[in-house]
Amino acid sequence: MTTPLVLGVLAGAVLSGTSLLYATLGETLAERSGIVNLGLEGVLLMGASVGFAVTAVTGNPWLGLAAAALTGGLANGLFGWLVVTRKANQLASGLAMMFFGFGVSALVGAPHVGAVITGLPKWRPAWLGALPWVSASTLFNYDLLTWLALPVALLVWWLLFKTRWGLGVRAVGESPAAAFASGRNPALMQFQALGLGGMLGGVAGAHLSLSLTLTWAEYMTAGRGFIAIALVIFSKWNPLRAVVGALLFGGAEALQLQLQARGSLISPFILEMMPYLLTLLVLLAWGGSRRLAAPAGLGRTFFGSD
Amino acid sequence: MSELALRPFLRQALRHTLVAVAALAMFAAILLVAGKDPLRAAADTCRSMTTVYGFSELLVRMTPLLLTAVAVALPSRLGLINVGGEGQLYMGAWLATAGALWFPAAPRWVLLPLVAAMGFLGGALWAAIPGVLRAMKLVNETIATLLLNYVAPLIVSYSIFGPWKAPGSSAYPESPAYPDAALLPAFFDTRVHGGLLLALAALLAYWILVDKTRWGLQMRAIGGNAEAAQRLGIPVAVFLVAGLALGGGMAGLAGMGEAMGVHGRLRQGLSPGFGFTGFLIAWLAGGRPLGILFMAFLFAIITAAGDTLQITQGLPFSVVNILLAMVLFIVLARRPGGAR
Numbered sequence: 001m002t003t004p005l006v007l008g009v010l011a012g013a014v015l016s017g018t019s020l021l022y023a024t025l026g027e028t029l030a031e032r033s034g035i036v037n038l039g040l041e042g043v044l045l046m047g048a049s050v051g052f053a054v055t056a057v058t059g060n061p062w063l064g065l066a067a068a069a070l071t072g073g074l075a076n077g078l079f080g081w082l083v084v085t086r087k088a089n090q091l092a093s094g095l096a097m098m099f100f101g102f103g104v105s106a107l108v109g110a111p112h113v114g115a116v117i118t119g120l121p122k123w124r125p126a127w128l129g130a131l132p133w134v135s136a137s138t139l140f141n142y143d144l145l146t147w148l149a150l151p152v153a154l155l156v157w158w159l160l161f162k163t164r165w166g167l168g169v170r171a172v173g174e175s176p177a178a179a180f181a182s183g184r185n186p187a188l189m190q191f192q193a194l195g196l197g198g199m200l201g202g203v204a205g206a207h208l209s210l211s212l213t214l215t216w217a218e219y220m221t222a223g224r225g226f227i228a229i230a231l232v233i234f235s236k237w238n239p240l241r242a243v244v245g246a247l248l249f250g251g252a253e254a255l256q257l258q259l260q261a262r263g264s265l266i267s268p269f270i271l272e273m274m275p276y277l278l279t280l281l282v283l284l285a286w287g288g289s290r291r292l293a294a295p296a297g298l299g300r301t302f303f304g305s306d
Numbered sequence: 307m308s309e310l311a312l313r314p315f316l317r318q319a320l321r322h323t324l325v326a327v328a329a330l331a332m333f334a335a336i337l338l339v340a341g342k343d344p345l346r347a348a349a350d351t352c353r354s355m356t357t358v359y360g361f362s363e364l365l366v367r368m369t370p371l372l373l374t375a376v377a378v379a380l381p382s383r384l385g386l387i388n389v390g391g392e393g394q395l396y397m398g399a400w401l402a403t404a405g406a407l408w409f410p411a412a413p414r415w416v417l418l419p420l421v422a423a424m425g426f427l428g429g430a431l432w433a434a435i436p437g438v439l440r441a442m443k444l445v446n447e448t449i450a451t452l453l454l455n456y457v458a459p460l461i462v463s464y465s466i467f468g469p470w471k472a473p474g475s476s477a478y479p480e481s482p483a484y485p486d487a488a489l490l491p492a493f494f495d496t497r498v499h500g501g502l503l504l505a506l507a508a509l510l511a512y513w514i515l516v517d518k519t520r521w522g523l524q525m526r527a528i529g530g531n532a533e534a535a536q537r538l539g540i541p542v543a544v545f546l547v548a549g550l551a552l553g554g555g556m557a558g559l560a561g562m563g564e565a566m567g568v569h570g571r572l573r574q575g576l577s578p579g580f581g582f583t584g585f586l587i588a589w590l591a592g593g594r595p596l597g598i599l600f601m602a603f604l605f606a607i608i609t610a611a612g613d614t615l616q617i618t619q620g621l622p623f624s625v626v627n628i629l630l631a632m633v634l635f636i637v638l639a640r641r642p643g644g645a646r
Contacts, residue, residue, distance in 0.1 A: 038452075039390075081639075088638035089386065091448070092589045094580055099422045102629030107340055110622050148510035172394055217622055223456055269464040276453045 005258055011140075012254025013247050018146045019044075019207040021246035023154045023228035025239055026200030026285075030076070032160055033208035034297040038094025039079055040201055042101015047205025049109035051266035054114040056249055065066045065120070065206050072202020073100065077192040084190050109216040120211045126181070143211045146205065150243060151201075154176060159238040160260025169193050173295035174272040204228070228281040238294065249275045315596075322600065329632035334552060336628055342619050348614055351614040355607065362496035363613075367566065367606040369498075370577065373560035374506040374584025376512045377553040377591040378430070381447075383516050384549045390451025392438065392555040392581025393458035398558025399565040400462050402479055405487035407470065414487040421488050422504070422559065429558020430457060432553040437550035441543040447550065455581065463574055470572065480613030481572035488622055490567035501549075501563025508556055513595040525549065549645035554618070557581060583630075585603040605630070612629040 030037050037043075047068040055064030074112035075097065082093040137140055160166035168189050171179040176186040208224070209216050227249055235241035256271035309337070331615045334344035354360040374391040402425035409417060436450035466472075472482040490500035516522035527535040528542055536542045564576050581607055591597025612626030 010380055071498050078635075082493060082635065086639040088641070089589065092586060092634070094638065095389075096631050098582070099579075099627040099634070100631035102624045103626065103631060104621040106624040107336070107628065110625075176498065218622060226456060230449075233449060267464050267468060269460040269467065273457050273460050276456045278452060280445065280453050283449065284439070 005262070008258045011064045012257060013251035014142065014146060015212060015250070016253045017246040017250025018149050019212065019249055020140075020206040020224060020231060021149050021153060021242060022145070022200045022204035022207065024235065024246055025153055025227060025240045026072070026197035026204065027228055027232045028235070028237055028242060029156060029160070029193045029197035029200070031168070031237060031298055032173045032295055033169045033190045034176060034295055035080075035083060035098070035194060036090050036094060036229075036298060037076065037079060037194070037197070038073075038229065039101060039225075040093055040094075040172070040228055041099025041223065042098040042105075043072050043075050043198055043201035044205035044208070044221040044228075045101045045105035046075055047106035047202030048183055048209040048220060049205075049216055051124055051202070051206030052115070052117065052209040053108050053112050055117045055119075055210060056112045059118070061118065061120045061210050064117075064210055065203065068202040068210075069199040070202070070207035071199070072205070073195045076200070076201070077191070077200025079198075079219055080191045080194040081245055084187050084194075098225075106218050109218070112216055113218070115209070117214060119214045120207075122211075143207075143269060144206050145211065152218045153239050153243050156200075160239065162254040165189075165192075170295070173297055175297055202227075214289070220289040227275060232278065234279045234282055248278075252278075310516070312525065319600075322363070322512055323602070325636050327627060327631060328636055332632045337573075337619075339385055340621075342621065343530075343617075347611070347619055350618045351608065351611045353487040354514065354614055359496065361438055361612070362494070362498050364603065364606045364610055365498045365502055367609050368602045369502045369505050369563055369567070370560035371587055371602040371605055372509055372586055372598065373501075373556045373639040374580050375587040375598045376508050376590035376593065377433075377555075377557035377560070377581075378585045380512055380516070380556065380600060381553040382593055383522070383529050383632045384545060385532065386437075386440065386546065386550055386552060386553075387448045388433065388451050388553050389448055389573045389585055390433060390454050390554070390581070391453035391560075392577060392579065393451070394432050394554040394557035394575050395561035395564070395581050396458035396462050397423040397432040397561070398429035398555075399466065399559070399561030399572060399576055400638040401425060401431075402463075402562040402565055403470070403484070406484040406566070407481065410485045412485075412487060417476065417485070417487040418490070422562060425558045425562025425566075426476070426555040429561065430555035433554020434551040437547035437554075440550070441546040451550075462572060462576070466574065471472075478574075483571050484566060488566055489570060491619055492539075492567070494646070497568060499563065499567030501559070501567040504559055505564065508559065509598060510594055512556075515595070516593075557584070560584075581625065586634060590634075604633075608633070 010052045023040060027037060027040055050071040050112030051064040054067040055061045058064070079093060079097050079292040082088045083090050085210065122143045123139050160170065168179065168184050171182070171184065172186045179186050179189070210218060213220065231242060231245045231249060235245045250273045252271060256268045259269050259271065311332060336345065337344040351638060355364060360435065372397060377391045378388050378392060402421040405421045405424040406417065409420065412420065432454060433451070435454065436445070436447045439445040439450050440447040465480045469480040471479050492499045524535065524540045525542060525545060527538065528545055532542050533621060560580060561576065565572055569576065587598060587601040591601045608630050612623045615625055616623045617622045
């Protein structure tokens, strides 16, 4: 591999890994509180389309970003109303949210297809730009969201593992009944985790439309929501491992683009399969030890507090 | 159906209708906010659906949904959650295509059963992978089927961009057209194809299997308590693999039907989410055969409304997914389900 190829893949891995990481962190929060949100794909789409529409109308990408985060939070609030308040089936509710996201994003985005927007500004610290090889590549020329991705991952990890709130969320995810018995309000904690997670999901979608592509197109997330769900499992519900996973999955995507641009003989589709197969292999590797790192109450509905 | 069985059936039908009306009202409100005319959209949809062509298109749309719903309902009797209908559908279409392209000169009476069998086999083998992993207690089938959904369309893409690429199809690659003998027969000058009969037969077979046979009883025993069933001497592992494979085969048939009955060749985007829609249909119907029939028809009407929105209101087709979601939200909010 040549140096430009390596740098191209690295830069691409970080760029496409950014939205994956935000989405994965959001889903990790929700799943730690015991709730699987298969509707993440819809949340990403709504974030991307609302973010793009608001930016196109106001001309301000920061407003777009804020609107996307708000949309994500609200969408997960609706999901929470279904699965926490109404105690509906999580998988079916998630798929319903996915279809909802397909429709809402198409409706919101339709008037703005083809609009030209100024995306989130990018910059590179001068001393990094002075490094050899770097100046000629897109490496380190990132927007704020990419620069903040790692700190946000640390923040989510700190929230989950170093704060009382995080302990409560994890307790609810393991056993809502036990958390309830110890004086916590499982429904409230799940709503908080879902709301925060939804905002991260909205941001993940906005990064796609406001930085990566600068366009809106229906279904533009192309399954990234589901990749993120796979990544949560891949990273064993740990926000820090999610960083590695997002870079790895983003790298697979970037490598495929780079090889394609260089006319490689390896089919891009074979490379595209890798993240999914890799996740399956990782699951297989753990399979022997029955003890998964999954929250014990994941996907179960808690009926106890009524 | 006896007098006694009819009353709850009617009440259920009434409830379903009320849900549909409430969902339509919410969707109409959203269209109003978006500055569109929901009444005209509804009138246009009704008008187009009551024509012979419009009604026949409902049956065309319903065909894959019936099969992907059975693909979910059957394994769910064993307590298995199959969210992989989408991938199984693609693999069915893929293997059926292989059959049609490998034996282009075979006569119709050989080729049609062959592609149908290969369509079934494609989906069945694809679903057997998570089945085996689950039976060996290695990987949860929900996660495995979900992941494989994304691999299958890539195998299709690889094939139609590579070995099966039809000459001259550079912008939107697709496979060469199937030989005539591999095409499912269409009825009455419409696009309704033999896959509909296959789907209805599959639904009937599903009903007989789960309600009328000893296997169905054993399946329910496993779904209720796998460990107890094992102790009773039921070969649980065999049932788990076979159940998922049978279900996957149904989704594979749906893919074969779309390829051989509607498109006439293998394409990307063969399925606009039929696998996921099938999951929701099976779930809404609680796995009951009549419910699946009703729900599949309802979902076909909803997607037909999407066509109308696109043509007469200038809205993207996917906007109709909001209506779909409204139906689901109402049902979900009214029925606490938990995760089975």
